[in-house]
Amino acid sequence: MYLTGVRAGASLRGAPARRILTGNVLALGLVSLVTDVSAEMVTSVLPAYLVVGLHLSVAQYGLVDGVFTGATALTRIAGGYAADRFRKRKFVAALGYGLSAAAKLALLFVSAAPAAIGGVLALDRTGKGLRTAPRDAMITLSVPPERLGSAFGAHRALDSLGAFAGPLVAVGVLAAAGSAAGYDAVFMVSLCFAVLGLVLLALFVRDRRDKLPPEAVSLRAALGLLRRGKFRSVGVAALLLGLSTVGDGFVYLILQHRDGLPVTAFPLLAVGTALAYLLLAAPLGRLADRIGRRPIALGGYAALLVVYILLATTSAPIWTIVILYGAFYAATDGVLMAIAGPLLPAELRTTGMAVVQTGQAMAYLVSSVLFGLAWQSWGSGPACLAAAAAVAVAMVASTRLLKAGTP
């Protein structure tokens, strides 16, 4: 499976790929898989390591965690532009993967100073910001436009498989190494996965380097993207939909409060969502290619609308909500990129995708703050209904806006 898939990599130089899980998409998917194992195994132990292992006070932890999240937005767009300008998408992506690998190495040596730990986490997030847009741009350049939904679906399935496996690997490593010295072992194993991701990227991912019209990539052309009507419509839709989406933490927290879940069940909610996401991403992507990406994306937001309404009530069983929430991710995350990608000229695709992703990230930040305020002043039930109403409004607006971008 793996070997034939890699051999078919030749097909990405123009000829239409027969199967989707071949060539660049498979290679990028595997890179994402091992990188996500690396990232998520650290994420799952980091709070405990900082507080129990390094004796960072909880207030210091909040500071470390909150301070650098905004910084990735700028590097993301700058990285996207640089990837287009020098036509080195693979290089910028490799830089991103490399920075995150370096951060894992630094974790092995960093002392308890909050500034040092904050710096390491900033390095890690900068790396993540840098690599996302070039990676997605390479996916869109690897398959013909009519198969983009399937390609993103397959990639996201592999990606979330890594996110699903990461915490489990961490548990295994901690159990094998003994918990007193276990964190170092987790970081070392994470570093190995990160390096493997880099190796796979270097060996198997191909970057398409077409001849460019002279001066096609300039800051003016990049700004000009925002004047392209269709792309702008889709970008605005992504922003609006992002504004109506509240963070995962809220959803899990409300579920826990609502049902008075046994405290150990908390991590299982994230695992359940990841499982639903990983199982549904590929079939929904294929379906998007067959019946249209817009209905699938809007269907995903309809699932989110139902999730928010169910959160406000007490009747729905918890697994329904978790499956619907995973379906929301599977139907929207890759599919929106598949809608936006073909609207961008190939030479500016990374920049354009970075703009959309940054817009989404900013929108999530705003909506999470607003939702937090709504929760504080109205309680969780009304806040969820307000979020559901916001999704409904964003869906109505997006139905028209996304029309521009879908076949």
Next chain:
Amino acid sequence: MKWRILTAVAATVLLAIVAVGYIALRATDAPAAGTSPVRLAGPGVLIRDTATGTLALQRPDGTRERSDLRCARVYAAAGTGVCLREQPESYELTVVDRELKKLSSIPLNGIPNRARVSPSGRMVSWTVFVTGDSYNGGRFSTRSGILDSRTGTLAGNLEEFTVDGKPSAPTANFWGITFTRDDNVFYATMSAGGQRRLMRGDFARRDMHPLKDNVECPSLSPDGTRIAYKKMLADRTWRLTVLRLADLVETPLAETRSVDDQAAWLDDSTIAYGLPHQRGKGADIWKTPADGHGTPELVTRDAESPSPTN
């Protein structure tokens, strides 16, 4: 293409060897936990040994008896021990008897932060740090609970108690519980609206009442007249301070380093606390007089989470 695949396979094998080798190395590296029988009795200080991560007893003659019980935080009083156990991906609170025999355990949803046992050994309380709640703008969230080890009554979350008869604010956080001798009245910190208040709580009535601002991690003296706590200063460091409950007069202690701990009273005139090492991953236990005079003294190295056992 062939050489690429061979390179990838070789790299995978090499990285797997590094990963597995490192795990094996760390596993054998870990200092062996002691196997000597540890009893929660006799003169000494119960500690968490930061080198092994285990519950241990520091005797006055300088010897240390290590158990094989791995804990992130420990405390004991009147023969009841509590260990917030740190396990991969989950934490639990374990109550043990004088011989360290496990009496009961409950799962914890968060990273162990504080643990206490009432002077009689009956009421067990704890605080965990919850990271899933980072919605509130990067600030942390804590959850505190109380277990009546005699009746089995469990109050898993202080947020469910009332404050002066009304439900507490949804954003309120509680930490650092300390019980009085009657096993019903307790003190704790409530953080809400940017203020950290000392609360006086009633376990039976499930109600609390605010006493004073800017008091964190209270620890009641054995005679029940004073509270040792960490007071946040303008530069956001903490000064160990003692509060007299009768007239709310504060006395800053001689320790000038910032102490982020729920202090423990070794006796009515001495307060012990953990201070993390400047570099590295351990901590030391220090003590200082409760009247604000004198100077801090080292109790023992590579240890934290002290409580007297006699």
